[in-house]
Amino acid sequence: MGKLTRRQLGLGVGASLLAAPFLDFLGRPARAGSGVAKRLVIMFSPNGTIPAHWTPAGSGTGFSFPVGSILEPLGTTIADPAMVLPAAMLAPIQSDITVCGGIDFVNTANHQPGMVAMLTGNGDSTSVSGGMSVDQYVAAAIGKTTKFQSLQFGVQTSSYGATPETRMSYSGPNVFVPPEDDPVAAYSRMFGALVGDPQAAALLLNEQKSVIDLAEGELAVLRGRVGAAEQAKLDAHLTALRALEQTLSTPTTCGAPTAPTTVDYADNGNFPAVGKAQMDLLVTALACGMTNVASLQWSFTVGQPSLTWLGFSDEHHSLSHSDDTDTVGVGKFVAAERWFAQQFCYLVNKLKNTPDPSTPGSTSMLDTTLVVWTKELGDSRAHVCTGVPFVLAGSANGRFPTGRYVDFMGASHSQLLVSICQAMGLTNTSFGDPTAGTGPLPGLTS
Numbered sequence: 001m002g003k004l005t006r007r008q009l010g011l012g013v014g015a016s017l018l019a020a021p022f023l024d025f026l027g028r029p030a031r032a033g034s035g036v037a038k039r040l041v042i043m044f045s046p047n048g049t050i051p052a053h054w055t056p057a058g059s060g061t062g063f064s065f066p067v068g069s070i071l072e073p074l075g076t077t078i079a080d081p082a083m084v085l086p087a088a089m090l091a092p093i094q095s096d097i098t099v100c101g102g103i104d105f106v107n108t109a110n111h112q113p114g115m116v117a118m119l120t121g122n123g124d125s126t127s128v129s130g131g132m133s134v135d136q137y138v139a140a141a142i143g144k145t146t147k148f149q150s151l152q153f154g155v156q157t158s159s160y161g162a163t164p165e166t167r168m169s170y171s172g173p174n175v176f177v178p179p180e181d182d183p184v185a186a187y188s189r190m191f192g193a194l195v196g197d198p199q200a201a202a203l204l205l206n207e208q209k210s211v212i213d214l215a216e217g218e219l220a221v222l223r224g225r226v227g228a229a230e231q232a233k234l235d236a237h238l239t240a241l242r243a244l245e246q247t248l249s250t251p252t253t254c255g256a257p258t259a260p261t262t263v264d265y266a267d268n269g270n271f272p273a274v275g276k277a278q279m280d281l282l283v284t285a286l287a288c289g290m291t292n293v294a295s296l297q298w299s300f301t302v303g304q305p306s307l308t309w310l311g312f313s314d315e316h317h318s319l320s321h322s323d324d325t326d327t328v329g330v331g332k333f334v335a336a337e338r339w340f341a342q343q344f345c346y347l348v349n350k351l352k353n354t355p356d357p358s359t360p361g362s363t364s365m366l367d368t369t370l371v372v373w374t375k376e377l378g379d380s381r382a383h384v385c386t387g388v389p390f391v392l393a394g395s396a397n398g399r400f401p402t403g404r405y406v407d408f409m410g411a412s413h414s415q416l417l418v419s420i421c422q423a424m425g426l427t428n429t430s431f432g433d434p435t436a437g438t439g440p441l442p443g444l445t446s
Helices: 013-025 111-120 134-142 183-195 198-223 228-249 268-287 327-352 413-423
Strands: 039-044 057-059 062-064 097-104 151-155 170-172 293-298 369-374 390-393 404-412
Touching: 039 134, 039 268, 039 327, 057 404, 097 413, 111 134, 111 413, 134 293, 134 413, 151 183, 151 268, 183 268, 268 293, 268 327, 293 327, 327 369, 327 390, 369 413, 404 413
Parallel strands: 039 293, 039 369, 097 404, 151 293
Antiparallel strands: 057 062, 097 390, 369 390
16 A cells, blocks of 8 residues: 555554654664664754865875864864863864765755755655654664664754754654753753652653553554555564563663753853763763764754854854955854864764773774764855765774765765665665755765
8 A cells, every 4th residue: 555644544642653753664674784883973063164164185085184274173182272171082083084075955055944954855754754854764763772762962952942943853844853952951861760769760650651552552553554564564663662661661771970060051151061061971871872873963053152262252153154354253263163173073082982882892982883063054154055064973883984085076965864874774775855866975985
């Protein structure tokens, strides 16, 4: 029978929320072997770039970061001006990354459209991805047995509320998956059962199990209303739900670490400290096996943090539109972008210096993790989504050669999204709008 919409299925609330990602995506093969990453991490920083100050010199393995350029902190240890990140975690990562130039968002321009397209590829309910963002699409496939299918960490993402400008993760068309901006709340969600009121934790566990029981009942009814192919998918989903119920009763493999300090997470001056706390929690979640998919969103498109720790009070979005005649404004924007590069460097080094508990003898979680640093615009002054900068870290368990700069000469970023999916063991050959390009990004694996 043909593909059914959620409206046609008439699902109850519990079943519709829990089954929707699986009705289309349960036919994937098991993930195994080398060349398949175990974890996906996505980091976003806002407001595009200035290509002349971002693009490395040289190409292939013979590339370098010019002195003073935006990406120089990835190749040289530079002290954190906010005095939050330790120098040991700012060591060069040039040999661990693939710098991707010349990637275009097809039929997309400006801030909000770029933010929407960035991880969704402009997919809708009829596309293979079903309008999901790549992190949620991957999580739906590989997050069935972890405590959390995915975790979203944020740093001041919500001052404009929940809008297409402030959200990058989607569980379906126009359905946001919000980031958590408060490290203390994120910690409580992760470790609350270990450090909180045992009676309250037990009550929450029973409520979670009740939701699953409701969904199982609704799915059993639904099973009698669909064809054999959809029944097989629903059977697999029911199995996944029962596995999820088991994980709710299973304590985490890690004890609760020290809780983050309570701060006003919406205060501009706390931006660096909140970001570090969120990165530390993100890596802890992966190391403890709580999730295999996590994201970190710094602000949002047209976001207005003022990087006062760099010695200026200008808002980031305003600086991003400094034209070449405004050398002071350009210099400040480049300094701000270098600071975000340091955050990426810290995150990658944190993974690199954390042993992988799931792989005996492994020395680094980075070995089996794919980290993606993404933006929503190319040249911020022109409001274009061409030449959008991407940096990948980690080889995805040997799939991607690292220590390279590759200019993809205008290739569609939908192909990059396919490459990300395939690096996670999925087999889809399109992502988002299929007219924007199919197949993986040529040259990324060689």
